Amino acid sequence: MANVGRMSRPSENDGRAGGKRRPWRLAVPVLVLCGLGALLSGCNFNGPTFGESHGVDVQGHDIAKLYSGMVIAGLVVAAIVWSLIFWCIYRYRRRGRDEIPKQFQDHPLLEMTYTIIPLIIVIVIFVFTVITENEVDSLSHPAAATVTVTGFQWGWIFHYHDADGLTVRTTGAHEDLPSAYTASIYPQLVLPDNETTKIILESDDVIHAWYVHAFDFDRFAQPGIHNEFEITPDRIGVYPGQCIEYCGLYHSEMLFSVAVVSQKTYKEWLSYNEHHQGTQPKHFTKGFDETI
Amino acid sequence: MTTLVTHPESLSLPEEEHGTSGLLKWITSTDHKVIGKSYTITAFVFFLIAGCMAMLIRTQLASPDNTFVSQHVYNELFTMHGSIMMYLFAGPFAFGGLANFIVPLQVGAPDMAFPRLNALSYWLYLGGGIIMLSGFLTTSGAADFGWVAYAPLSNSINTPGAGPDMWIVALILTGFSAIFTGVNICATVFYLRAPGLTMFRMPIFTWNMMVTGILILIAFPVLTSALVMLWCDRHIGSHIFTVSGGGVPVLWQNLFWFFGHPEVYILALPYFGAVTDILAVFSRKPVFGYRGMVFCTIAIAALSTSVWAHHMFTTGTVLLPFFSIMSYLIAVPTGIKFFNWIGTMWRGSITFTTPMLFAVGFLIVFLFGGVTGIFLASPPVDFAMHDTFFVVAHFHEVLFGTAVFGGFAGLTYWFPKYTGWMLNDKIGKVSFWLMFIGFWVTFMPQYLLGEKGMPRRIAEYLPSTGWATLNRISTGGAYLLFLSVFVMLVAFGESWLKRKERPAGDNPWDAHTLEWATSSPPPHHNFYWIPPVRSERPVWDHNHPDHPTVKEHAREVRELVGVGAGTGARGGLAEELPPSSAGGTSAPSGDGHGPVSGNGHDPTGESK
Numbered sequence: 060m061a062n063v064g065r066m067s068r069p070s071e072n073d074g075r076a077g078g079k080r081r082p083w084r085l086a087v088p089v090l091v092l093c094g095l096g097a098l099l100s101g102c103n104f105n106g107p108t109f110g111e112s113h114g115v116d117v118q119g120h121d122i123a124k125l126y127s128g129m130v131i132a133g134l135v136v137a138a139i140v141w142s143l144i145f146w147c148i149y150r151y152r153r154r155g156r157d158e159i160p161k162q163f164q165d166h167p168l169l170e171m172t173y174t175i176i177p178l179i180i181v182i183v184i185f186v187f188t189v190i191t192e193n194e195v196d197s198l199s200h201p202a203a204a205t206v207t208v209t210g211f212q213w214g215w216i217f218h219y220h221d222a223d224g225l226t227v228r229t230t231g232a233h234e235d236l237p238s239a240y241t242a243s244i245y246p247q248l249v250l251p252d253n254e255t256t257k258i259i260l261e262s263d264d265v266i267h268a269w270y271v272h273a274f275d276f277d278r279f280a281q282p283g284i285h286n287e288f289e290i291t292p293d294r295i296g297v298y299p300g301q302c303i304e305y306c307g308l309y310h311s312e313m314l315f316s317v318a319v320v321s322q323k324t325y326k327e328w329l330s331y332n333e334h335h336q337g338t339q340p341k342h343f344t345k346g347f348d349e350t351i
Numbered sequence: 352m353t354t355l356v357t358h359p360e361s362l363s364l365p366e367e368e369h370g371t372s373g374l375l376k377w378i379t380s381t382d383h384k385v386i387g388k389s390y391t392i393t394a395f396v397f398f399l400i401a402g403c404m405a406m407l408i409r410t411q412l413a414s415p416d417n418t419f420v421s422q423h424v425y426n427e428l429f430t431m432h433g434s435i436m437m438y439l440f441a442g443p444f445a446f447g448g449l450a451n452f453i454v455p456l457q458v459g460a461p462d463m464a465f466p467r468l469n470a471l472s473y474w475l476y477l478g479g480g481i482i483m484l485s486g487f488l489t490t491s492g493a494a495d496f497g498w499v500a501y502a503p504l505s506n507s508i509n510t511p512g513a514g515p516d517m518w519i520v521a522l523i524l525t526g527f528s529a530i531f532t533g534v535n536i537c538a539t540v541f542y543l544r545a546p547g548l549t550m551f552r553m554p555i556f557t558w559n560m561m562v563t564g565i566l567i568l569i570a571f572p573v574l575t576s577a578l579v580m581l582w583c584d585r586h587i588g589s590h591i592f593t594v595s596g597g598g599v600p601v602l603w604q605n606l607f608w609f610f611g612h613p614e615v616y617i618l619a620l621p622y623f624g625a626v627t628d629i630l631a632v633f634s635r636k637p638v639f640g641y642r643g644m645v646f647c648t649i650a651i652a653a654l655s656t657s658v659w660a661h662h663m664f665t666t667g668t669v670l671l672p673f674f675s676i677m678s679y680l681i682a683v684p685t686g687i688k689f690f691n692w693i694g695t696m697w698r699g700s701i702t703f704t705t706p707m708l709f710a711v712g713f714l715i716v717f718l719f720g721g722v723t724g725i726f727l728a729s730p731p732v733d734f735a736m737h738d739t740f741f742v743v744a745h746f747h748e749v750l751f752g753t754a755v756f757g758g759f760a761g762l763t764y765w766f767p768k769y770t771g772w773m774l775n776d777k778i779g780k781v782s783f784w785l786m787f788i789g790f791w792v793t794f795m796p797q798y799l800l801g802e803k804g805m806p807r808r809i810a811e812y813l814p815s816t817g818w819a820t821l822n823r824i825s826t827g828g829a830y831l832l833f834l835s836v837f838v839m840l841v842a843f844g845e846s847w848l849k850r851k852e853r854p855a856g857d858n859p860w861d862a863h864t865l866e867w868a869t870s871s872p873p874p875h876h877n878f879y880w881i882p883p884v885r886s887e888r889p890v891w892d893h894n895h896p897d898h899p900t901v902k903e904h905a906r907e908v909r910e911l912v913g914v915g916a917g918t919g920a921r922g923g924l925a926e927e928l929p930p931s932s933a934g935g936t937s938a939p940s941g942d943g944h945g946p947v948s949g950n951g952h953d954p955t956g957e958s959k
Binding site for chain 1: 422423426495496497501503504509510594599600601634635636637638639640641642643665666667668671672675676679680682683686687689690691693694696697698699700701702703711714715718719722723725726729730731732734735737738739799802803804806807808809810811812813816895897898899
């Protein structure tokens with residue numbers, strides 16, 4: 060420690076000026092190793108997501124993996140810094156009367172160390188971020204299916220391109236909330252399992268956002284902008300979705316659901332609806348029946 | 352612990368006796384202390400109003416399908432809660448209240464550089480605040496497009512009515528008020544520093560306020576211009592943010608966040624500064640890594656102007672890696688600050704008064720808010736978290752951590768200087784513990800709710816979502832927070848009732864910086880005498896000549912205060928010196944610094 064308080068009386072620093080106990084020096088490498096170790100182990104992912112969805116699609120798995128690694132690394136760093144704070148609170152509270160500690164102020168080496176270590180940590184995190192980001196945002200050509208999703212105040216239109224103009228459209232009701240997001244009053248997006256669907260996102264009026272928690276994914280639907288992204292679901296089921304960008308009075312009721320069905324069921328569902336234009340498409344509910 | 356000066360009655364300045372009094376005196380005052388107090392009280396009242404709105408919001412969310420307030424009212428409530436907290440409380444409380452009162456004192460100036468402009472700032476701010484709140488009185492209600500007012504939701508078709516217009520006008524007014532204050536703070540710091548007070552001897556609070564002033568000058572004009580454009584779209588038929596007329600809605604987001612992200616640091620840096628000063632004072636040590644601290648502040652400010660689009664990762668219109676790495680990099684100077692704060696406490700002699708508790712509480716809560724911020728700087732994670740309650744929990748931890756924990760730390764620390772009497776420490780501590788517990792109970796469940804996929808800004812949710820229990824816990828925590836603020840009000844009230852019994856004296860905390868060298872509250876022109884400034888802790892150096900801050904100055908200070916010297920003043924603590932004899936013995940030349948002196952050094956002592 061750069062010790063400036065040359066003139067301080069020795070008796071004031073009993074037990075402090077020994078110079079042997081230097082947890083700083085220990086804490087810093089521990090911080091690096093734990094932080095990086097946790098991040099790396101997070102990337103051989105098998106681990107917890109702290110309540111976040113593990114993802115029911117390929118892209119969602121990647122995001123959950125990154126998130127898990129970051130949370131573990133973050134908690135380790137936080138735990139180390141908290142311990143240092145609590146150590147100060149415990150160890151250096153004034154016990155004697157009117158003692159004046161050493162007036163040290165600088166330690167260039169130590170300061171450099173705790174500048175460089177966070178820099179390394181964020182660069183490592185950034186590398187993992189970019190890798191994941193490229194995987195999540197990549198567009199394969201061509202996708203197996205393409206759906207245009209249009210948000211409006213306050214509902215969704217799902218338009219299936221390959222099905223010769225099939226449009227599924229349902230608006231939300233403003234009076235009472237039904238008990239489940241799968242209720243037929245809310246629109247449902249049907250996606251084939253184990254296939255990549257390209258989604259083109261638009262808005263008719265204000266900004267909405269298409270959010271499905273099970274996919275760990277949301278994207279803005281904006282007027283004048285066509286956002287494209289891909290979803291490759293890998294677990295059959297029905298999942299809740301919701302507009303997540305505030306869009307006016309009935310924003311809370313802009314619900315929808317996503318049904319991931321087998322490829323066979325998906326084809327049957329499409330052709331059935333092609334031949335029954337104008338009627339409400341079949342809604343899948345939890346534990347649904349595969350027959351159309 | 353020391354009384355530095357006794358003020359001869361003959362020195363009272365004629366300005367103190369001008370004819371006005373009462374309301375007229377308050378309205379016409381250009382004294383930075385009066386304006387600073389007005390700002391502090393006004394901002395605190397806005398804080399209470401927005402806090403009440405938060406209670407209504409949390410009550411609505413306590414159970415699914417709740418009809419405690421209607422969706423329309425709910426939308427108004429979260430819009431106004433956010434707007435008041437961001438525009439009328441957190442910022443003005445810092446750069447209007449604390450900075451106005453403290454910065455001139457910390458640099459040893461008699462007032463701000465432009466006292467009349469300063470008064471104008473306050474009245475614009477008050478006017479803007481009243482106009483914003485008056486939106487509730489219009490038939491269509493107050494603004495309800497969120498505090499970010501995203502176009503095209505904020506245009507005249509989607510949000511008609513006078514309430515939103517009043518919101519826009521109010522922000523233009525308070526924006527100008529902030530700009531004027533920023534100019535004033537910078538000019539004061541640049542031109543009115545006391546002799547000897549070089550830039551690198553300024554207290555960290557003043558440093559941070561200066562950098563905040565510069566950030567204000569960068570950020571607020573952009574907001575004001577964007578608001579004028581929005582006004583034109585709403586009223587004179589322009590199509591800047593409207594697709595149908597060839598406009599670009601996402602431009603609003605770029606402009607808004609170009610203001611909005613520096614704004615976050617405009618709200619944070621002043622409180623960082625206050626906390627830094629407080630940690631040093633109550634650890635009885637200088638700030639660890641003082642220069643590093645200053646460079647970190649500047650680095651944070653610089654980086655904050657290039658991270659705005661991390662609020663827009665999910666728009667699909669921004670370059671993700673650039674804004675991601677810039678956002679990550681902000682964590683580095685912030686992390687360094689944390690280590691410097693720990694280094695300041697390290698091997699110190701810490702006393703846990705109310706301000707110190709709030710300052711340490713700030714460290715603990717802000718750390719967690721900062722760490723979750725790093726998660727959100729990752730675009731893929733943001734895809735999963737954007738606009739969920741995770742984000743709500745994150746920015747409340749960060750902003751509540753700074754503006755309320757840091758703000759209360761500053762308010763209780765400078766309370767004796769503001770008023771001249773001490774705050775009731777026991778009640779203050781009760782308030783802290785209620786707030787500290789309430790904080791975690793409120794916001795930790797919100798992180799979990801975000802992870803479970805609960806969107807922000809929804810007035811109701813289905814019972815089948817399973818969000819009810821966590822929401823109920825969060826609401827309980829919010830009530831605790833409300834109670835903690837109420838207890839702080841009780842502490843203020845009790846201290847006022849017993850003000851005669853607890854006079855503060857000049858320097859009740861054995862603090863380091865110049866504001867503690869004058870009386871509490873300071874006289875009209877602040878200083879009769881300023882100790883020689885040889886480091887960033889002039890008052891400490893004066894009071895503890897045995898324990899100076901900076902090695903290079905140790906010898907110099909020793910000579911000046913006479914430690915170990917055969918002639919001149921006696922060594923030891925200042926309190927040992929009878930003020931009358933000190934003035935005579937150490938300043939034999941009688942070089943015109945007047946009869947008031949602790950150890951006989953006037954501001955011009957620099958030249959000796």
